[in-house]
Amino acid sequence: MNTIPPVDLVRQYKNISDEIDRAVLEVVRSGRYIGGAIVSDFEEQLAEYVGTSHCISCNSGTDALYLALRALNIGAGDEVITTPFTFIATAETISLAGAKPVFVDIERNTFNMDISAIEAAITPQTKAIIPVHLFGQPVNMARLMDIAQKHNLYVIEDCAQSTGAKWGGNIVGNIGHVGCFSFFPTKNLGTCGDGGAITTNDPAIAQTIRVIKEHGSAQRYYHDVVGINSRLDSIQAAILRVKLSYLEQWNEQRREVARRYHQLLASIPNIQLPQETNGGDHVWNQYTILVKNQSSQEKTTRDDLREKLQEKGIISMIYYPIPLHLQKVYQNLGYKNGAFPIAEQAAEEVLSLPMFPDISVEEQEQVAYALGDYFS
Numbered sequence: 001m002n003t004i005p006p007v008d009l010v011r012q013y014k015n016i017s018d019e020i021d022r023a024v025l026e027v028v029r030s031g032r033y034i035g036g037a038i039v040s041d042f043e044e045q046l047a048e049y050v051g052t053s054h055c056i057s058c059n060s061g062t063d064a065l066y067l068a069l070r071a072l073n074i075g076a077g078d079e080v081i082t083t084p085f086t087f088i089a090t091a092e093t094i095s096l097a098g099a100k101p102v103f104v105d106i107e108r109n110t111f112n113m114d115i116s117a118i119e120a121a122i123t124p125q126t127k128a129i130i131p132v133h134l135f136g137q138p139v140n141m142a143r144l145m146d147i148a149q150k151h152n153l154y155v156i157e158d159c160a161q162s163t164g165a166k167w168g169g170n171i172v173g174n175i176g177h178v179g180c181f182s183f184f185p186t187k188n189l190g191t192c193g194d195g196g197a198i199t200t201n202d203p204a205i206a207q208t209i210r211v212i213k214e215h216g217s218a219q220r221y222y223h224d225v226v227g228i229n230s231r232l233d234s235i236q237a238a239i240l241r242v243k244l245s246y247l248e249q250w251n252e253q254r255r256e257v258a259r260r261y262h263q264l265l266a267s268i269p270n271i272q273l274p275q276e277t278n279g280g281d282h283v284w285n286q287y288t289i290l291v292k293n294q295s296s297q298e299k300t301t302r303d304d305l306r307e308k309l310q311e312k313g314i315i316s317m318i319y320y321p322i323p324l325h326l327q328k329v330y331q332n333l334g335y336k337n338g339a340f341p342i343a344e345q346a347a348e349e350v351l352s353l354p355m356f357p358d359i360s361v362e363e364q365e366q367v368a369y370a371l372g373d374y375f376s
C-alpha cells in the first residue's frame with residue numbers, strides 16, 4: 001500500500017537537489033559556519049521579498065516571537081491579546097517575556113482570531129496584539145490595524161505558517177510593527193533544520209533585536225541587557241536562499257492543490273471545506289476541513305474518520321486538539337471550558353488533509369475517494 005503523507009519533504013528536495021547540495025557543500029568547504037555574507041544576504045533577500053527595510057535572522061519562529069516581544073519592551077505587568085487556536089509558541093513566548101497572554105475566540109470560517117472580540121479584551125495593561133495568520137490564511141489586517149492604532153497597541157504578526165501570504169496586496173510581516181517567521185521544515189519556506197526571522201520597518205526595533213539575539217551586546221564582550229543566543233546557521237541560510245527563489249512557485253502550486261480539493265470534495269456531506277476571506281491571499285500551509293460530529297460516543301466522528309483514512313494509508317493531522325486556554329500550562333490564567341466555544345468546537349472537528357506543493361492529482365483523488373466512501 002502506498003501511503004500519502006501529510007507533507008513530503010524528500011519529494012521537494014529531489015526536485016532541487018543539485019542546487020541544495022551545491023549550496024550546502026559550499027558552506028561546509030568554506031569553514032565559515034556561523035554568520036558571514038550568506039546569512040546577511042539571506043536577510044536582505046527576505047527583507048526585499050517581504051518589502052520591509054529590515055530583516056533579522058534567528059534560530060526559530062519561537063525565538064522570533066520572543067525577540068519581538070523583548071524588543072518592544074513587553075514584560076511583567078503587560079498583557080498581550082492573541083488567539084487560543086494556534087501553536088503553543090505564540091502564547092508561550094508572551095509568558096517567557098514575563099507578560100500575560102489574553103485570548104479571544106476565533107471565527108469558524110477562517111480559524112483566525114475574531115477581530116470583533118478584540119476591543120472587549122483590551123485593558124489598561126494591554127500592550128500588543130499577536131494575530132496569527134493560521135494555516136496560511138491572513139487575518140483581516142485592515143480591521144486589526146485600525147483597532148491597534150485607536151488603542152495605541154503594537155502588532156506582532158505571527159507569520160510562521162504564512163510566508164508569502166498577502167492582505168490587501170501587502171505581504172504579511174510588512175503590515176504590523178514586526179513580523180515573525182519560522183523556517184521549520186514543514187512551513188511554506190522551510191529549511192533542513194531550524195530557523196526563523198523577524199521583519200520590521202523600524203530601525204530602532206531592528207537594532208534592539210540584533211542586540212538581544214547576540215547576548216545583549218552591540219559590541220562583542222560588552223553586554224548591556226540580558227540577551228540570548230539565537231542564530232540562523234550559515235548552512236540553513238544557504239538552503240533558504242535557494243528555497244526562497246521557489247517560494248512563489250510553491251505557493252501557487254499549493255493554491256492549485258487547494259482548488260482541486262475544493263472541487264473533489266464539494267459534494268461530500270458532513271464536512272465543511274476551508275473558506276477564503278475577501279481581501280486575503282491564502283498560501284495554504286494546511287488544507288483543514290471541519291468534520292461535523294455525529295457521534296454520541298467519546299470518539300468524535302473526526303477521530304473515527306482519521307483512523308479509517310490511516311487504514312487506507314492516508315495520513316491526516318489534527319491542528320490543534322486542545323486550544324491553549326484549556327492547556328495544563330495555562331490553568332493559572334483561569335479560563336474555563338466554554339470560554340471560547342468556537343475554538344473548542346474547532347479543536348474537536350478540524351482535520352488537515354495531505355497538503356504539499358507536489359502532491360499528485362492521483363493522490364488527491366485517493367484522499368477524496370476515501371472521504372466520500374466514509375460518508376456514503
Ligand SMILES: *Cc1c(COP(=O)(O)O)cnc(C)c1O
Binds near residue numbers: 060063087158
Ligand atoms: C511553527 C510555528 C511557530 C514556531 O516556530 P518554530 O520555528 O517551530 O519555533 C510559531 N507560531 C506558529 C503559528 C507556528 O506554526
